Amino acid sequence: MKPNLAIRMAWRLVWQIVLSSILAIITFYFSIIVLERMTRNNDIHRTFFKKLYDMFGETPLLIFGVFVLFTVYMVIFNWRRFSYYDQLSRSVEHISKGHFNDLIPVKQNNEVSYLADNLNSLVLELKRSLDEERKAEQTKNELITNVSHDLRTPLTSIIGYLGLIEQDRYRDEVELRHYVQIAYSKAERLNVLIHDLFEYTRMRHDVIPLNKQAFNLVEMMNQLLVHYRLSLESAKMKGKLISNVGELTLMADPDKLVRVFENLLSNAITYGYTGGKVEIYLNQYEESAVVDIVNYGEAIPAADLPHLFDRFYRVDKSRAENGGGTGLGLAIAKGLVEKHGGSISVTSDGDSTNFRVRLPLS
The missing domain is CATH 1.10.287.130 (Signal transduction histidine kinase, dimerisation/phosphotransfer (DHp) domain)
Known part of the structure; x- marks a missing residue:
C-alpha cells in the first residue's frame, strides 16, 4: 500500500527546510570567517565589507546572507525533482499524441514517481479500453x-x-x-x-430470467434420452446413461438446462454417428454435479477446440448445409451454463469427444 502522499510531501518539505536552514547558517558562518581572514590584510576588501555593514546593518545582512544560501540549498535539493517534472510533462505530451505503448519512466522513490506510476496505470487502462473497443467493433462487423x-x-x-x-x-x-x-x-x-x-x-444483454426450482438431474437426463430415442435410431446409434448416484438435486431453471443438453446431445448425434453410440455420465464431485456427454465419432481438430464456444464458429466439417447448425448453439449453451454458476468444456482425441458440464448442487 502506498503511503499518504500529502503526509510524505509535508515531511519531505519540513526536512528540506530544516536541513537547508542549518546548512545555510553553517555555510554563512564559515564564509564570514573566511572573508575576515581574506580581508584582514586587504584594506580594499575590508573597506568594502565595512560599507556593507554600515549600509544594511549587521543583522539584516546576516538574514539576507542566510536567506540566499537557504534558497540555493532548497533549489539543489529539489533540482532532480524539477528535472523529473519536466521529463514527466514531455512524456505525458508524447503519450497524449497516441503513443500508448510508451510509458513514463519511473526513476525516483518519491511522490513524483508515484504520480508517474499512476499515470502509467491510467495509460495501460486506456489502452486496454481502446483495444476492447476495437475488438467489439470487429466482433460487431463479423456478427453482421x-x-x-x-x-x-x-x-x-x-x-x-x-x-x-x-x-x-x-x-x-x-x-x-x-x-x-x-x-x-x-x-x-x-x-x-x-x-x-x-x-x-x-x-x-443478461435479460434472460431464470425460473429456478429444485429438480433431479438424473431424471432429466433419462427423459432426454427417451425423447431422442428416434433420432438415435435414425442415426443407427445407441444412447446410454451411466451414473454412480440415483439423485442429483439442482436448484436451477430446468427448461434452460434442457436447452443446453439438447444442443450437446444433438451435436453428438450429428457429428458422432460413425461411433455408433452416445454415453452420458453423471457424477458428483464435491459440491458440483458433473455431466459428460461422450460420442465416439470423428475427433474435433485441436485447432478448433479453443474456439468451439465462440458465436458463429463452426468446424469445417460442419459447414455443409445439411449438417451445419447456426453456429450459435454452443455459445448459447455456454452462456446458460455460466448464468447458472457452472462451467462447460470440451476435450477430443482420436477415440472420443467429451463435452463436460459442471453445475453447482443445491
Whole structure:
C-alpha cells in the first residue's frame, strides 16, 4: 500500500527546510570567517565589507546572507525533482499524441514517481479500453457479416423454389411437393437461426430470467434420452446413461438446462454417428454435479477446440448445409451454463469427444 502522499510531501518539505536552514547558517558562518581572514590584510576588501555593514546593518545582512544560501540549498535539493517534472510533462505530451505503448519512466522513490506510476496505470487502462473497443467493433462487423450470410443462404433457396412454383415450372404434383418440402425445410432453418439470434442477444444483454426450482438431474437426463430415442435410431446409434448416484438435486431453471443438453446431445448425434453410440455420465464431485456427454465419432481438430464456444464458429466439417447448425448453439449453451454458476468444456482425441458440464448442487 502506498503511503499518504500529502503526509510524505509535508515531511519531505519540513526536512528540506530544516536541513537547508542549518546548512545555510553553517555555510554563512564559515564564509564570514573566511572573508575576515581574506580581508584582514586587504584594506580594499575590508573597506568594502565595512560599507556593507554600515549600509544594511549587521543583522539584516546576516538574514539576507542566510536567506540566499537557504534558497540555493532548497533549489539543489529539489533540482532532480524539477528535472523529473519536466521529463514527466514531455512524456505525458508524447503519450497524449497516441503513443500508448510508451510509458513514463519511473526513476525516483518519491511522490513524483508515484504520480508517474499512476499515470502509467491510467495509460495501460486506456489502452486496454481502446483495444476492447476495437475488438467489439470487429466482433460487431463479423456478427453482421455472419448473420447476413446465414440468413441469405436459406432465404435464397426459399425464393428460388417458390419462384419455380409461382411460374409453374414443375412437371407434376410429385415435383411440386418436392419443391414445397425443400422451401419448408429452408424456412424452418431460417426460423431456428432467427430464434437462436434472439436468444443469443438476450443472453448477451443478461435479460434472460431464470425460473429456478429444485429438480433431479438424473431424471432429466433419462427423459432426454427417451425423447431422442428416434433420432438415435435414425442415426443407427445407441444412447446410454451411466451414473454412480440415483439423485442429483439442482436448484436451477430446468427448461434452460434442457436447452443446453439438447444442443450437446444433438451435436453428438450429428457429428458422432460413425461411433455408433452416445454415453452420458453423471457424477458428483464435491459440491458440483458433473455431466459428460461422450460420442465416439470423428475427433474435433485441436485447432478448433479453443474456439468451439465462440458465436458463429463452426468446424469445417460442419459447414455443409445439411449438417451445419447456426453456429450459435454452443455459445448459447455456454452462456446458460455460466448464468447458472457452472462451467462447460470440451476435450477430443482420436477415440472420443467429451463435452463436460459442471453445475453447482443445491
